[in-house]
Amino acid sequence: MTDTGWTPDQPLVSIRDVHKSFGELEVLKGVSLDVMKGEVICVIGPSGSGKSTLIRCVNALNPINSGSILVEGQEVNDPHLDKLELRKKVGMVFQQYNLFPHKTALENIMMAPLKVLKQPREEVEERSRALIKRVNLVGKENNYPGELSGGQQQRVAIARSLAMDPDVMLFDEVTAALDPETVNEVLLAIKDLAQRGMTCILVTHEMGFAREVADHIYFTDRGIIVEHGPPATFFSDAKDPRTKEFLSQIL
Amino acid sequence: MNAFQQYFYDLAQEYPRWNFIYFYDPSQTERVIDGLGMTVQLSVICVICSVIIGVIGAWIQGAHSALARNLMQGYIQFFRNTPPLIQLMFFYFALGQFTPTYSPDGWLEVPIISNVGWAIISLSFFAGAFNVEIFRAGIEAVPESTREAAEALGMNRLQIYIYVVLPLAFRVSLPALNNNLVNLVKTTTQAIAIAVPELLYQMISIYNDYSTAQYACMLFMFIAYIVLVGILVFGMHRWERALKIPGYGT
Ligand SMILES: Nc1ncnc2c1ncn2[C@@H]1O[C@H](COP(=O)(O)OP(=O)(O)O)[C@@H](O)[C@H]1O
Ligand SMILES: [Mg+2]
Numbered sequence: 001m002t003d004t005g006w007t008p009d010q011p012l013v014s015i016r017d018v019h020k021s022f023g024e025l026e027v028l029k030g031v032s033l034d035v036m037k038g039e040v041i042c043v044i045g046p047s048g049s050g051k052s053t054l055i056r057c058v059n060a061l062n063p064i065n066s067g068s069i070l071v072e073g074q075e076v077n078d079p080h081l082d083k084l085e086l087r088k089k090v091g092m093v094f095q096q097y098n099l100f101p102h103k104t105a106l107e108n109i110m111m112a113p114l115k116v117l118k119q120p121r122e123e124v125e126e127r128s129r130a131l132i133k134r135v136n137l138v139g140k141e142n143n144y145p146g147e148l149s150g151g152q153q154q155r156v157a158i159a160r161s162l163a164m165d166p167d168v169m170l171f172d173e174v175t176a177a178l179d180p181e182t183v184n185e186v187l188l189a190i191k192d193l194a195q196r197g198m199t200c201i202l203v204t205h206e207m208g209f210a211r212e213v214a215d216h217i218y219f220t221d222r223g224i225i226v227e228h229g230p231p232a233t234f235f236s237d238a239k240d241p242r243t244k245e246f247l248s249q250i251l
Numbered sequence: 252m253n254a255f256q257q258y259f260y261d262l263a264q265e266y267p268r269w270n271f272i273y274f275y276d277p278s279q280t281e282r283v284i285d286g287l288g289m290t291v292q293l294s295v296i297c298v299i300c301s302v303i304i305g306v307i308g309a310w311i312q313g314a315h316s317a318l319a320r321n322l323m324q325g326y327i328q329f330f331r332n333t334p335p336l337i338q339l340m341f342f343y344f345a346l347g348q349f350t351p352t353y354s355p356d357g358w359l360e361v362p363i364i365s366n367v368g369w370a371i372i373s374l375s376f377f378a379g380a381f382n383v384e385i386f387r388a389g390i391e392a393v394p395e396s397t398r399e400a401a402e403a404l405g406m407n408r409l410q411i412y413i414y415v416v417l418p419l420a421f422r423v424s425l426p427a428l429n430n431n432l433v434n435l436v437k438t439t440t441q442a443i444a445i446a447v448p449e450l451l452y453q454m455i456s457i458y459n460d461y462s463t464a465q466y467a468c469m470l471f472m473f474i475a476y477i478v479l480v481g482i483l484v485f486g487m488h489r490w491e492r493a494l495k496i497p498g499y500g501t
Contacts, residue, residue, distance in 0.1 A: 087403060094400060098400035101499045115414055143497075164404060
């Protein structure tokens with residue numbers, strides 16, 4: 001690992017003036033935010049405002065046009081970026097779970113540690129079974145994703161990401177595709193994670209959940225951060241009319 | 252002669268058109284067995300090689316290098332759009348001239364690549380060109396989001412291909428692959444053009460020597476190919492079922 005001079009008292013993720021366009025369409029127009037170690041931040045905002053794009057930039061799934069994203073001091077916007085190093089630090093969970101359909105729940109969790117980190121199988125299996133237990137899926141180890149409900153698949157996806165032992169987790173509307181009755185089990189798994197001190201960046205529409213777990217809330221609209229603050233003040237004294245309108249619609 | 256041989260011998264005496272000579276003349280039996288053996292050998296080796304070519308070719312088609320992609324496209328166009336019979340003859344008669352020779356007995360000069368070798372090469376590349384296209388179609392059916400999830404877990408392009416894309420694409424490709432491999436087995440008969448002693452070659456030799464055996468030889472070949480292709484199709488279907496993922500697809 002390259003020495004970046006990063007120390008835990010500096011932001012674990014530091015996003016500075018990030019611009020990102022898809023062709024002519026400018027999706028991020030100068031976004032900045034910091035996430036400290038152990039912090040949970042929520043990004044909320046209308047659909048199409050660039051929330052997914054923003055968090056996908058953090059693990060280099062989308063390259064950025066200008067600005068800087070530092071993860072533990074490592075510059076993501078660097079042509080010589082060691083993507084593997086970055087992705088060992090940053091885990092991601094997607095709206096559509098995106099599990100490997102040809103692998104069982106347990107195999108899904110074990111795949112990356114085995115193939116990417118080349119860790120010994122016994123050790124990986126032990127850890128994976130512990131993760132299965134943590135996301136409350138004991139008994140489902142040998143089921144294929146197609147045999148699991150959306151909420152169960154999403155919890156496998158969380159465990160799969162945790163198996164890489166990341167320092168920060170990205171969640172992109174991970175409950176948006178779920179049946180209402182399974183939303184809660186996934187939120188519980190994330191809450192448990194947050195309480196254990198995992199650094200999290202969550203894109204979510206679950207305002208009650210955001211209020212409960214977030215240390216800081218960011219509201220985005222059309223590619224900029226309009227307003228942000230700790231939940232206590234964010235929900236009660238939003239100042240910008242766009243924030244107010246959004247909150248009035250969603251709450 | 253045992254009873255079986257005697258029966259066919261008597262049949263040929265009574266009805267000369269139905270001269271199943273390979274059932275009662277041991278040296279003709281041997282020719283048939285040799286021919287069948289060669290056909291099976293050609294088929295099995297070419298099936299395996301063509302699938303390997305398909306897997307590697309489909310990988311190259313997704314390469315960053317435009318040169319590699321264009322070369323792959325050129326290969327596919329050439330082998331897909333020209334007759335396999337001409338490919339066989341070209342490989343053997345044209346390219347065969349330039350391959351080095353060796354002398355096993357200090358007397359005869361033998362080319363390093365025999366006619367059987369050229370048949371394997373030529374037929375594998377022929378069927379391989381179709382397999383590349385077949386696998387490519389399967390790969391395109393794998394959702395980008397699944398690939399992205401693998402990427403987010405730190406897998407590199409090769410790891411994603413081997414552990415995620417290929418296993419899924421392969422399942423989608425099996426029916427089309429099945430068809431192409433059936434075609435390949437049938438196309439091995441064209442190796443007769445470069446004197447590979449496979450089944451067709453041996454059967455024609457038999458009825459050239461014993462003209463009354465012509466019907467019997469043709470009949471045998473139809474049945475032999477129905478059985479050979481049947482075994483292949485049966486195996487492929489078993490495999491397809493074994494690879495079926497619970498709760499996935501149809
Ligand atoms: N890969 C892409 N190519 C082109 N446009 C994209 C791509 N991804 C997202 N966009 C566009 O960027 C905008 C922001 O998208 P997104 O970040 O997904 O918003 P959100 O997650 O806030 O709903 C949308 O207008 C979307 O159409
Ligand atoms: Mg989104």
